[in-house]
Amino acid sequence: MKLPFTNRSLEERKKIKELGPDRPDLRIQQQAIDRGRAYTRTFSRSCYDKRTWLTGCDVDNAFFCFPCLLFQSVGTEVLWITTGVRDLKHLSEKCKRHECSHSHLDNSMRLHFFGRLSIAEQLDEGYRIGIRRHNEEVTKNRHILSRIIDCVKFCGAFELALRLHDESESSDKPGIFHGLVDFVASLDGVLKEHLENATVFKGTSKTIQNELLDCMLSVVREQIIKEAQSSDFLSIQVDEIMDIATQSQLVLVLRYIDNKNNVQERFFEGISMQSATADSIATALKERLAAILPEDHKSRLICQAYDGASVMRGAKAGVHRKIQDVYPNAHYIHCYAHQLNLIMQQATSHISKVRIFFSDLSGFASFFSISPKRTGILDKVVAHRLPTSSNITWNFHSRAISTVFEHKEDLIHCFESIRDSGDFDPNTVREAGAFAMLLEDPDFNFFLQLFHHIMPHVDHLYAKLQKRNIDAAHIRECIQQFQQDMQNIRNSVRSMVEQSSGPQPKKRRRTLSSKDHERIAVEVCDTILGHTRERFSFTNHLLSATLLQGERFEQYNMAFPEDALNTTVKAYPMLNRSKLKTELSLIYSKQEFKACRGAVDLFQLFMESSLEEVFSETVTLLKLLITTPMTTSEADRCFSTLKRIKTFLRNTMTHERLNELAMLSMEKKLVTEMTQFNQRVIEKFSSLKERREKFMFK
Structure with missing residues (x-):
């Protein structure tokens, strides 16, 4: 049962007892050979007639013990409440042995007396009244503790500190947890009364917090x-x-x-x-x-x-x-996300001119970040902040490149305003003038334009790598698209150089020629492409992703990928090669499967269409690929x-x-979705040690 019998309401439990054991027709068949003669044992409803406690489950296709399923006292046989019995040959023998067990007799007696007055209750009215009062107190205590658990959950979900240094009643700042408990008490009369009158167990102490x-x-x-x-x-x-x-x-x-x-x-x-x-x-x-x-x-x-x-x-x-x-x-x-960062590090730090460009680029954010006065000018003239760049961030200067590229003219005007205003110290004036000259430098502008074309593709690939539902097949497709985009940028380098070359300003220092620009840009693209092929090359167990790339299905339908299949089966020996090949051949030949992009889409299609049994080996392969994290x-x-x-x-x-x-x-979402979470916590809390407050029902 999804909800244990003991956790259900009294009315639900009485209804279950009234309905009695479920007795569906089971699909059990056993082949046997005795003295050279083959015969088959099948399910018979007469099995139910012999024992009133016997029940069946058409989902597990097995026999169970009805009283033991409901009460599950200490020592109850796992076979009769979890696994179930399917052995028809020895069913009678197992039933006789189970009927003699102490746990079965105990559970049967509890089922018999459930809903009736027990012997003790019939003999002692005071005992019955005591039980009722005890359970009423337990219900109240559980309600109070559940409210306190809700307060702890709230603080944990929003990463708030539960305690401060002074949590005494006279403190002006008792902490978020105590303030939250007081707020809940103002809406809950039972909790408010408890907090005002409790002497044994208040529930807000440091020890109780830790135990909860x-x-x-x-x-x-x-x-x-x-x-x-x-x-x-x-x-x-x-x-x-x-x-x-x-x-x-x-x-x-x-x-x-x-x-x-x-x-x-x-x-x-x-x-x-x-x-x-x-x-x-x-x-x-x-x-x-x-x-x-x-x-x-x-x-x-x-x-x-x-x-x-x-x-x-x-x-x-x-x-x-x-x-x-x-x-x-x-x-x-x-x-793979780490590898993408390493690829960009290789492309931007191993070429001296590019390394100098990024060093200059990082200076813009540093110039404004150290002075509110400078930042005020930036906000007034440019109306856009410069993001701080770092070599360890995933997007690696991408936002800084985009900001400087899009607001270059405004930044020049901003630096000139700082230089000409007369309100800044000489160091600031000197640095502002140098940055203004840098923004007009042909080499800096060329590299700014080059990486303004490259970085969006890096960001796009990084965003793909961060998705939880990404799979190896989809990753491979994204990497191929990234390589194609980088190759397109490489092919357009010459036109980019021609567009950026124009009338040169009066040179104050030596600048690179158009050929140098083209050579370095090609080297950057080649470095990215080379390291992408090397670092993103799929190892043997990831080659299985190629079997489920939708754009290749037509090609595979003409020539089956035997090598990839052999590598996949070698990496995952739990797969049945012959059945997997048959299933994949059928998938490759069907037009409707070619629209699926990646393993996740194909897996969802199989599960929604209830095809997991038909394509059992393919579903297993899909689960392997989907369960494999790429980052x-x-x-x-x-x-x-x-x-x-x-x-x-x-x-x-x-x-x-x-x-x-x-x-x-x-895991706040998991905590929210868990059934009976507070009650399960209370059960554990009450079992930690003997407590003066009562939390367990009788």
């Missing part, structure tokens, strides 16, 4: 593990950063397809590392993976994505190799959250507290 956060983290993590274990395949994304307290934080993100066929990337844990060596990182990851994947499901981990650090990508002693020794199907992905962008997003939570003023936060608040922030 522990329970909330445990509930969310259990849900993520449950989702990950129910998926067919799992991938991990891992990245490392130094936090504000100079402690190394390793972020672990799980990627899988949930039971609604949606791609999920879940923050699982931030791991504090004393040393970021390959051995320490691999050991920490193995410990977490052992808790997520059972020993017999190691083959379901199909990918591990890291950045390009040598400790991660080392072929013999790197983290990915140590993980792959334990999880053989966990192929390594070097984050560690989700881990980078987690870093942003960690930095907002653990700030300079909150740098003494413990690692456990950081994990709890980060989970509430990054």
Whole structure:
């Protein structure tokens, strides 16, 4: 049952008991040979007539125990409540053995007395009244605690500090959490009365906050593990950063397809590392993976994505190799977004003239950022701020190039105004004059124009790499388009040079000739193209993406890609080669499939059309491709959250507290969508230790 029997209302439970066990016709058939004679055992409804407690499920196609399913007391056999019995030959024997078990008798007795007066209640009226009062108190306490949990969830979702230094009742600034609890109490009379009169358990202390956060983290993590274990395949994304307290934080993100066929990337844990060596990182990851994947499901981990650090990508002693020794199907992905950044670094830092151009470009933002007076002139004349550029940002000066290119004339006028105003110091006047001359320099303007053409394509590819639903087939298509765009820019370099060359101003320094401009521009484009081909070349396990590129289906229909299929089956041995080839041949021949762009579109088509059984091997391949992450962008997003939570003023936060608040922030949608989240937290909270307040029903 989706909602456990004990969590349902009294009326629902009475209705379930009144309806009794469901007894559908099951589709069980067993082939057997006895003394050389073959025969078949099939389901018979007479099985139900022999035992009143026996029930069936036409979804699992198995027999279950009705009382045990409802109450599930300690020691209840898993076979009769989870797996189900399908063995017709030994059904009678298993039923007799189950009927003799203590748990079955206990569950049957509880079902029999449910809804009736128990012996104790019939003999003792006071006992019955005590139970009712106890449950009324529990209901009230759970309501109060649920409101406090809502306040903690709110603070966690919006990354607000729960506590301040002085939280005493006389404090003028008790903190956001206390203020939020007081506000909720003003709208909830039960909570207000509790806060005014409580002497044993108020629920707002530091200890209670910590215990609630522990329970909330445990509930969310259990849900993520449950989702990950129910998926067919799992991938991990891992990245490392130094936090504000100079402690190394390793972020672990799980990627899988949930039971609604949606791609999920879940923050699982931030791991504090004393040393970021390959051995320490691999050991920490193995410990977490052992808790997520059972020993017999190691083959379901199909990918591990890291950045390009040598400790991660080392072929013999790197983290990915140590993980792959334990999880053989966990192929390594070097984050494609990191690789794009490396490509642009190569193109912009290894050519001296280009490196000088970007150094000059970064000076514009620095000139205005150090003085409010200069910024005031910029706002008045240009009416547009210059973005600060950094070598570690993903778009790598793109916004700065666009801003300077589009507002060049206004910037010249701004610098001339600063130079001629007489209100600035000599250093400012000198720098403003130099920047005005720089904006009129032919070399600077040529490189500004060149990268104004290049950077939009880089930004577009980067935006594609950040999408959660991206797959290898779509990535390959985007990279091919990027290469084509770069080639088009390379082919148009000569015309670009001719357009930029005109009457030269009086030279104050040596400038490059048109041939030099053309040579350097071609070198930049060749560097980008060469590194793109090298860094974005697909390894064996990613060549499977080529099998599902819609624009190639017509070509594959004429000549089947045997090499790509062989490579795919070798990388993923769980695939059935012959059946996969047959399914792909049919897909290539059908016109309706050619419109699908990438694995995600094709997968959604199969699932919406209920074709997962017909194309079972293709769906498995699609799940493999979709579950494989192409970037560690989700881990980078987690870093942003960690930095907002653990700030300079909150740098003494413990690692456990950081994990709890980060989970509430990054997985707030999951927390909101989880059924009975507050009740599950209360169950864990009440089981942590013996409490004077009552939270468990009798």
